[in-house]
Amino acid sequence: MNIQLNSKKGSINARVATTNFQKIRGHMFKLKVDPLFFEFNRESKFDSAVHMLFVFQPLDLIFINSAWKVVEIKQALPFFPYYAPREPAKYLIELPAGQGKNFEIGETIKYEYF
Secondary structure (H helix, E strand, O other), rough: EEEEEEOEEEEEEEEEEOOHHHHHOOOOOOOOOOOEEEEEEEEEEOOOOOOOOOOOOOEEEEEOOOOOOEEEEEOOOOOOEEOOOOEEEEEEEEOOOHHHHHHHOOOOEEEOOO
């Protein structure tokens, strides 16, 4: 399953991590980074946190709350142990480094699954 995420500055198509294995693995051990979308069981700082262990490329992390508002944008470095948003998040987009500039904190994201 995929999702199209529309921001004020453009749109991104991402693969949806649907299984627990896909959510745990994320971009670990992958040499190529493609946009990846996560939906967590609940809106939380802790549940939406990610690690970069065994991730070989830098990523942009877009944390989104349950109202689909961007609450934080972080640049994540390979092998860094832990990234968590300052505010609770329900969704996360992992993007290749530099693509996070298409999003702004506070904007509402429009989306469509396909």
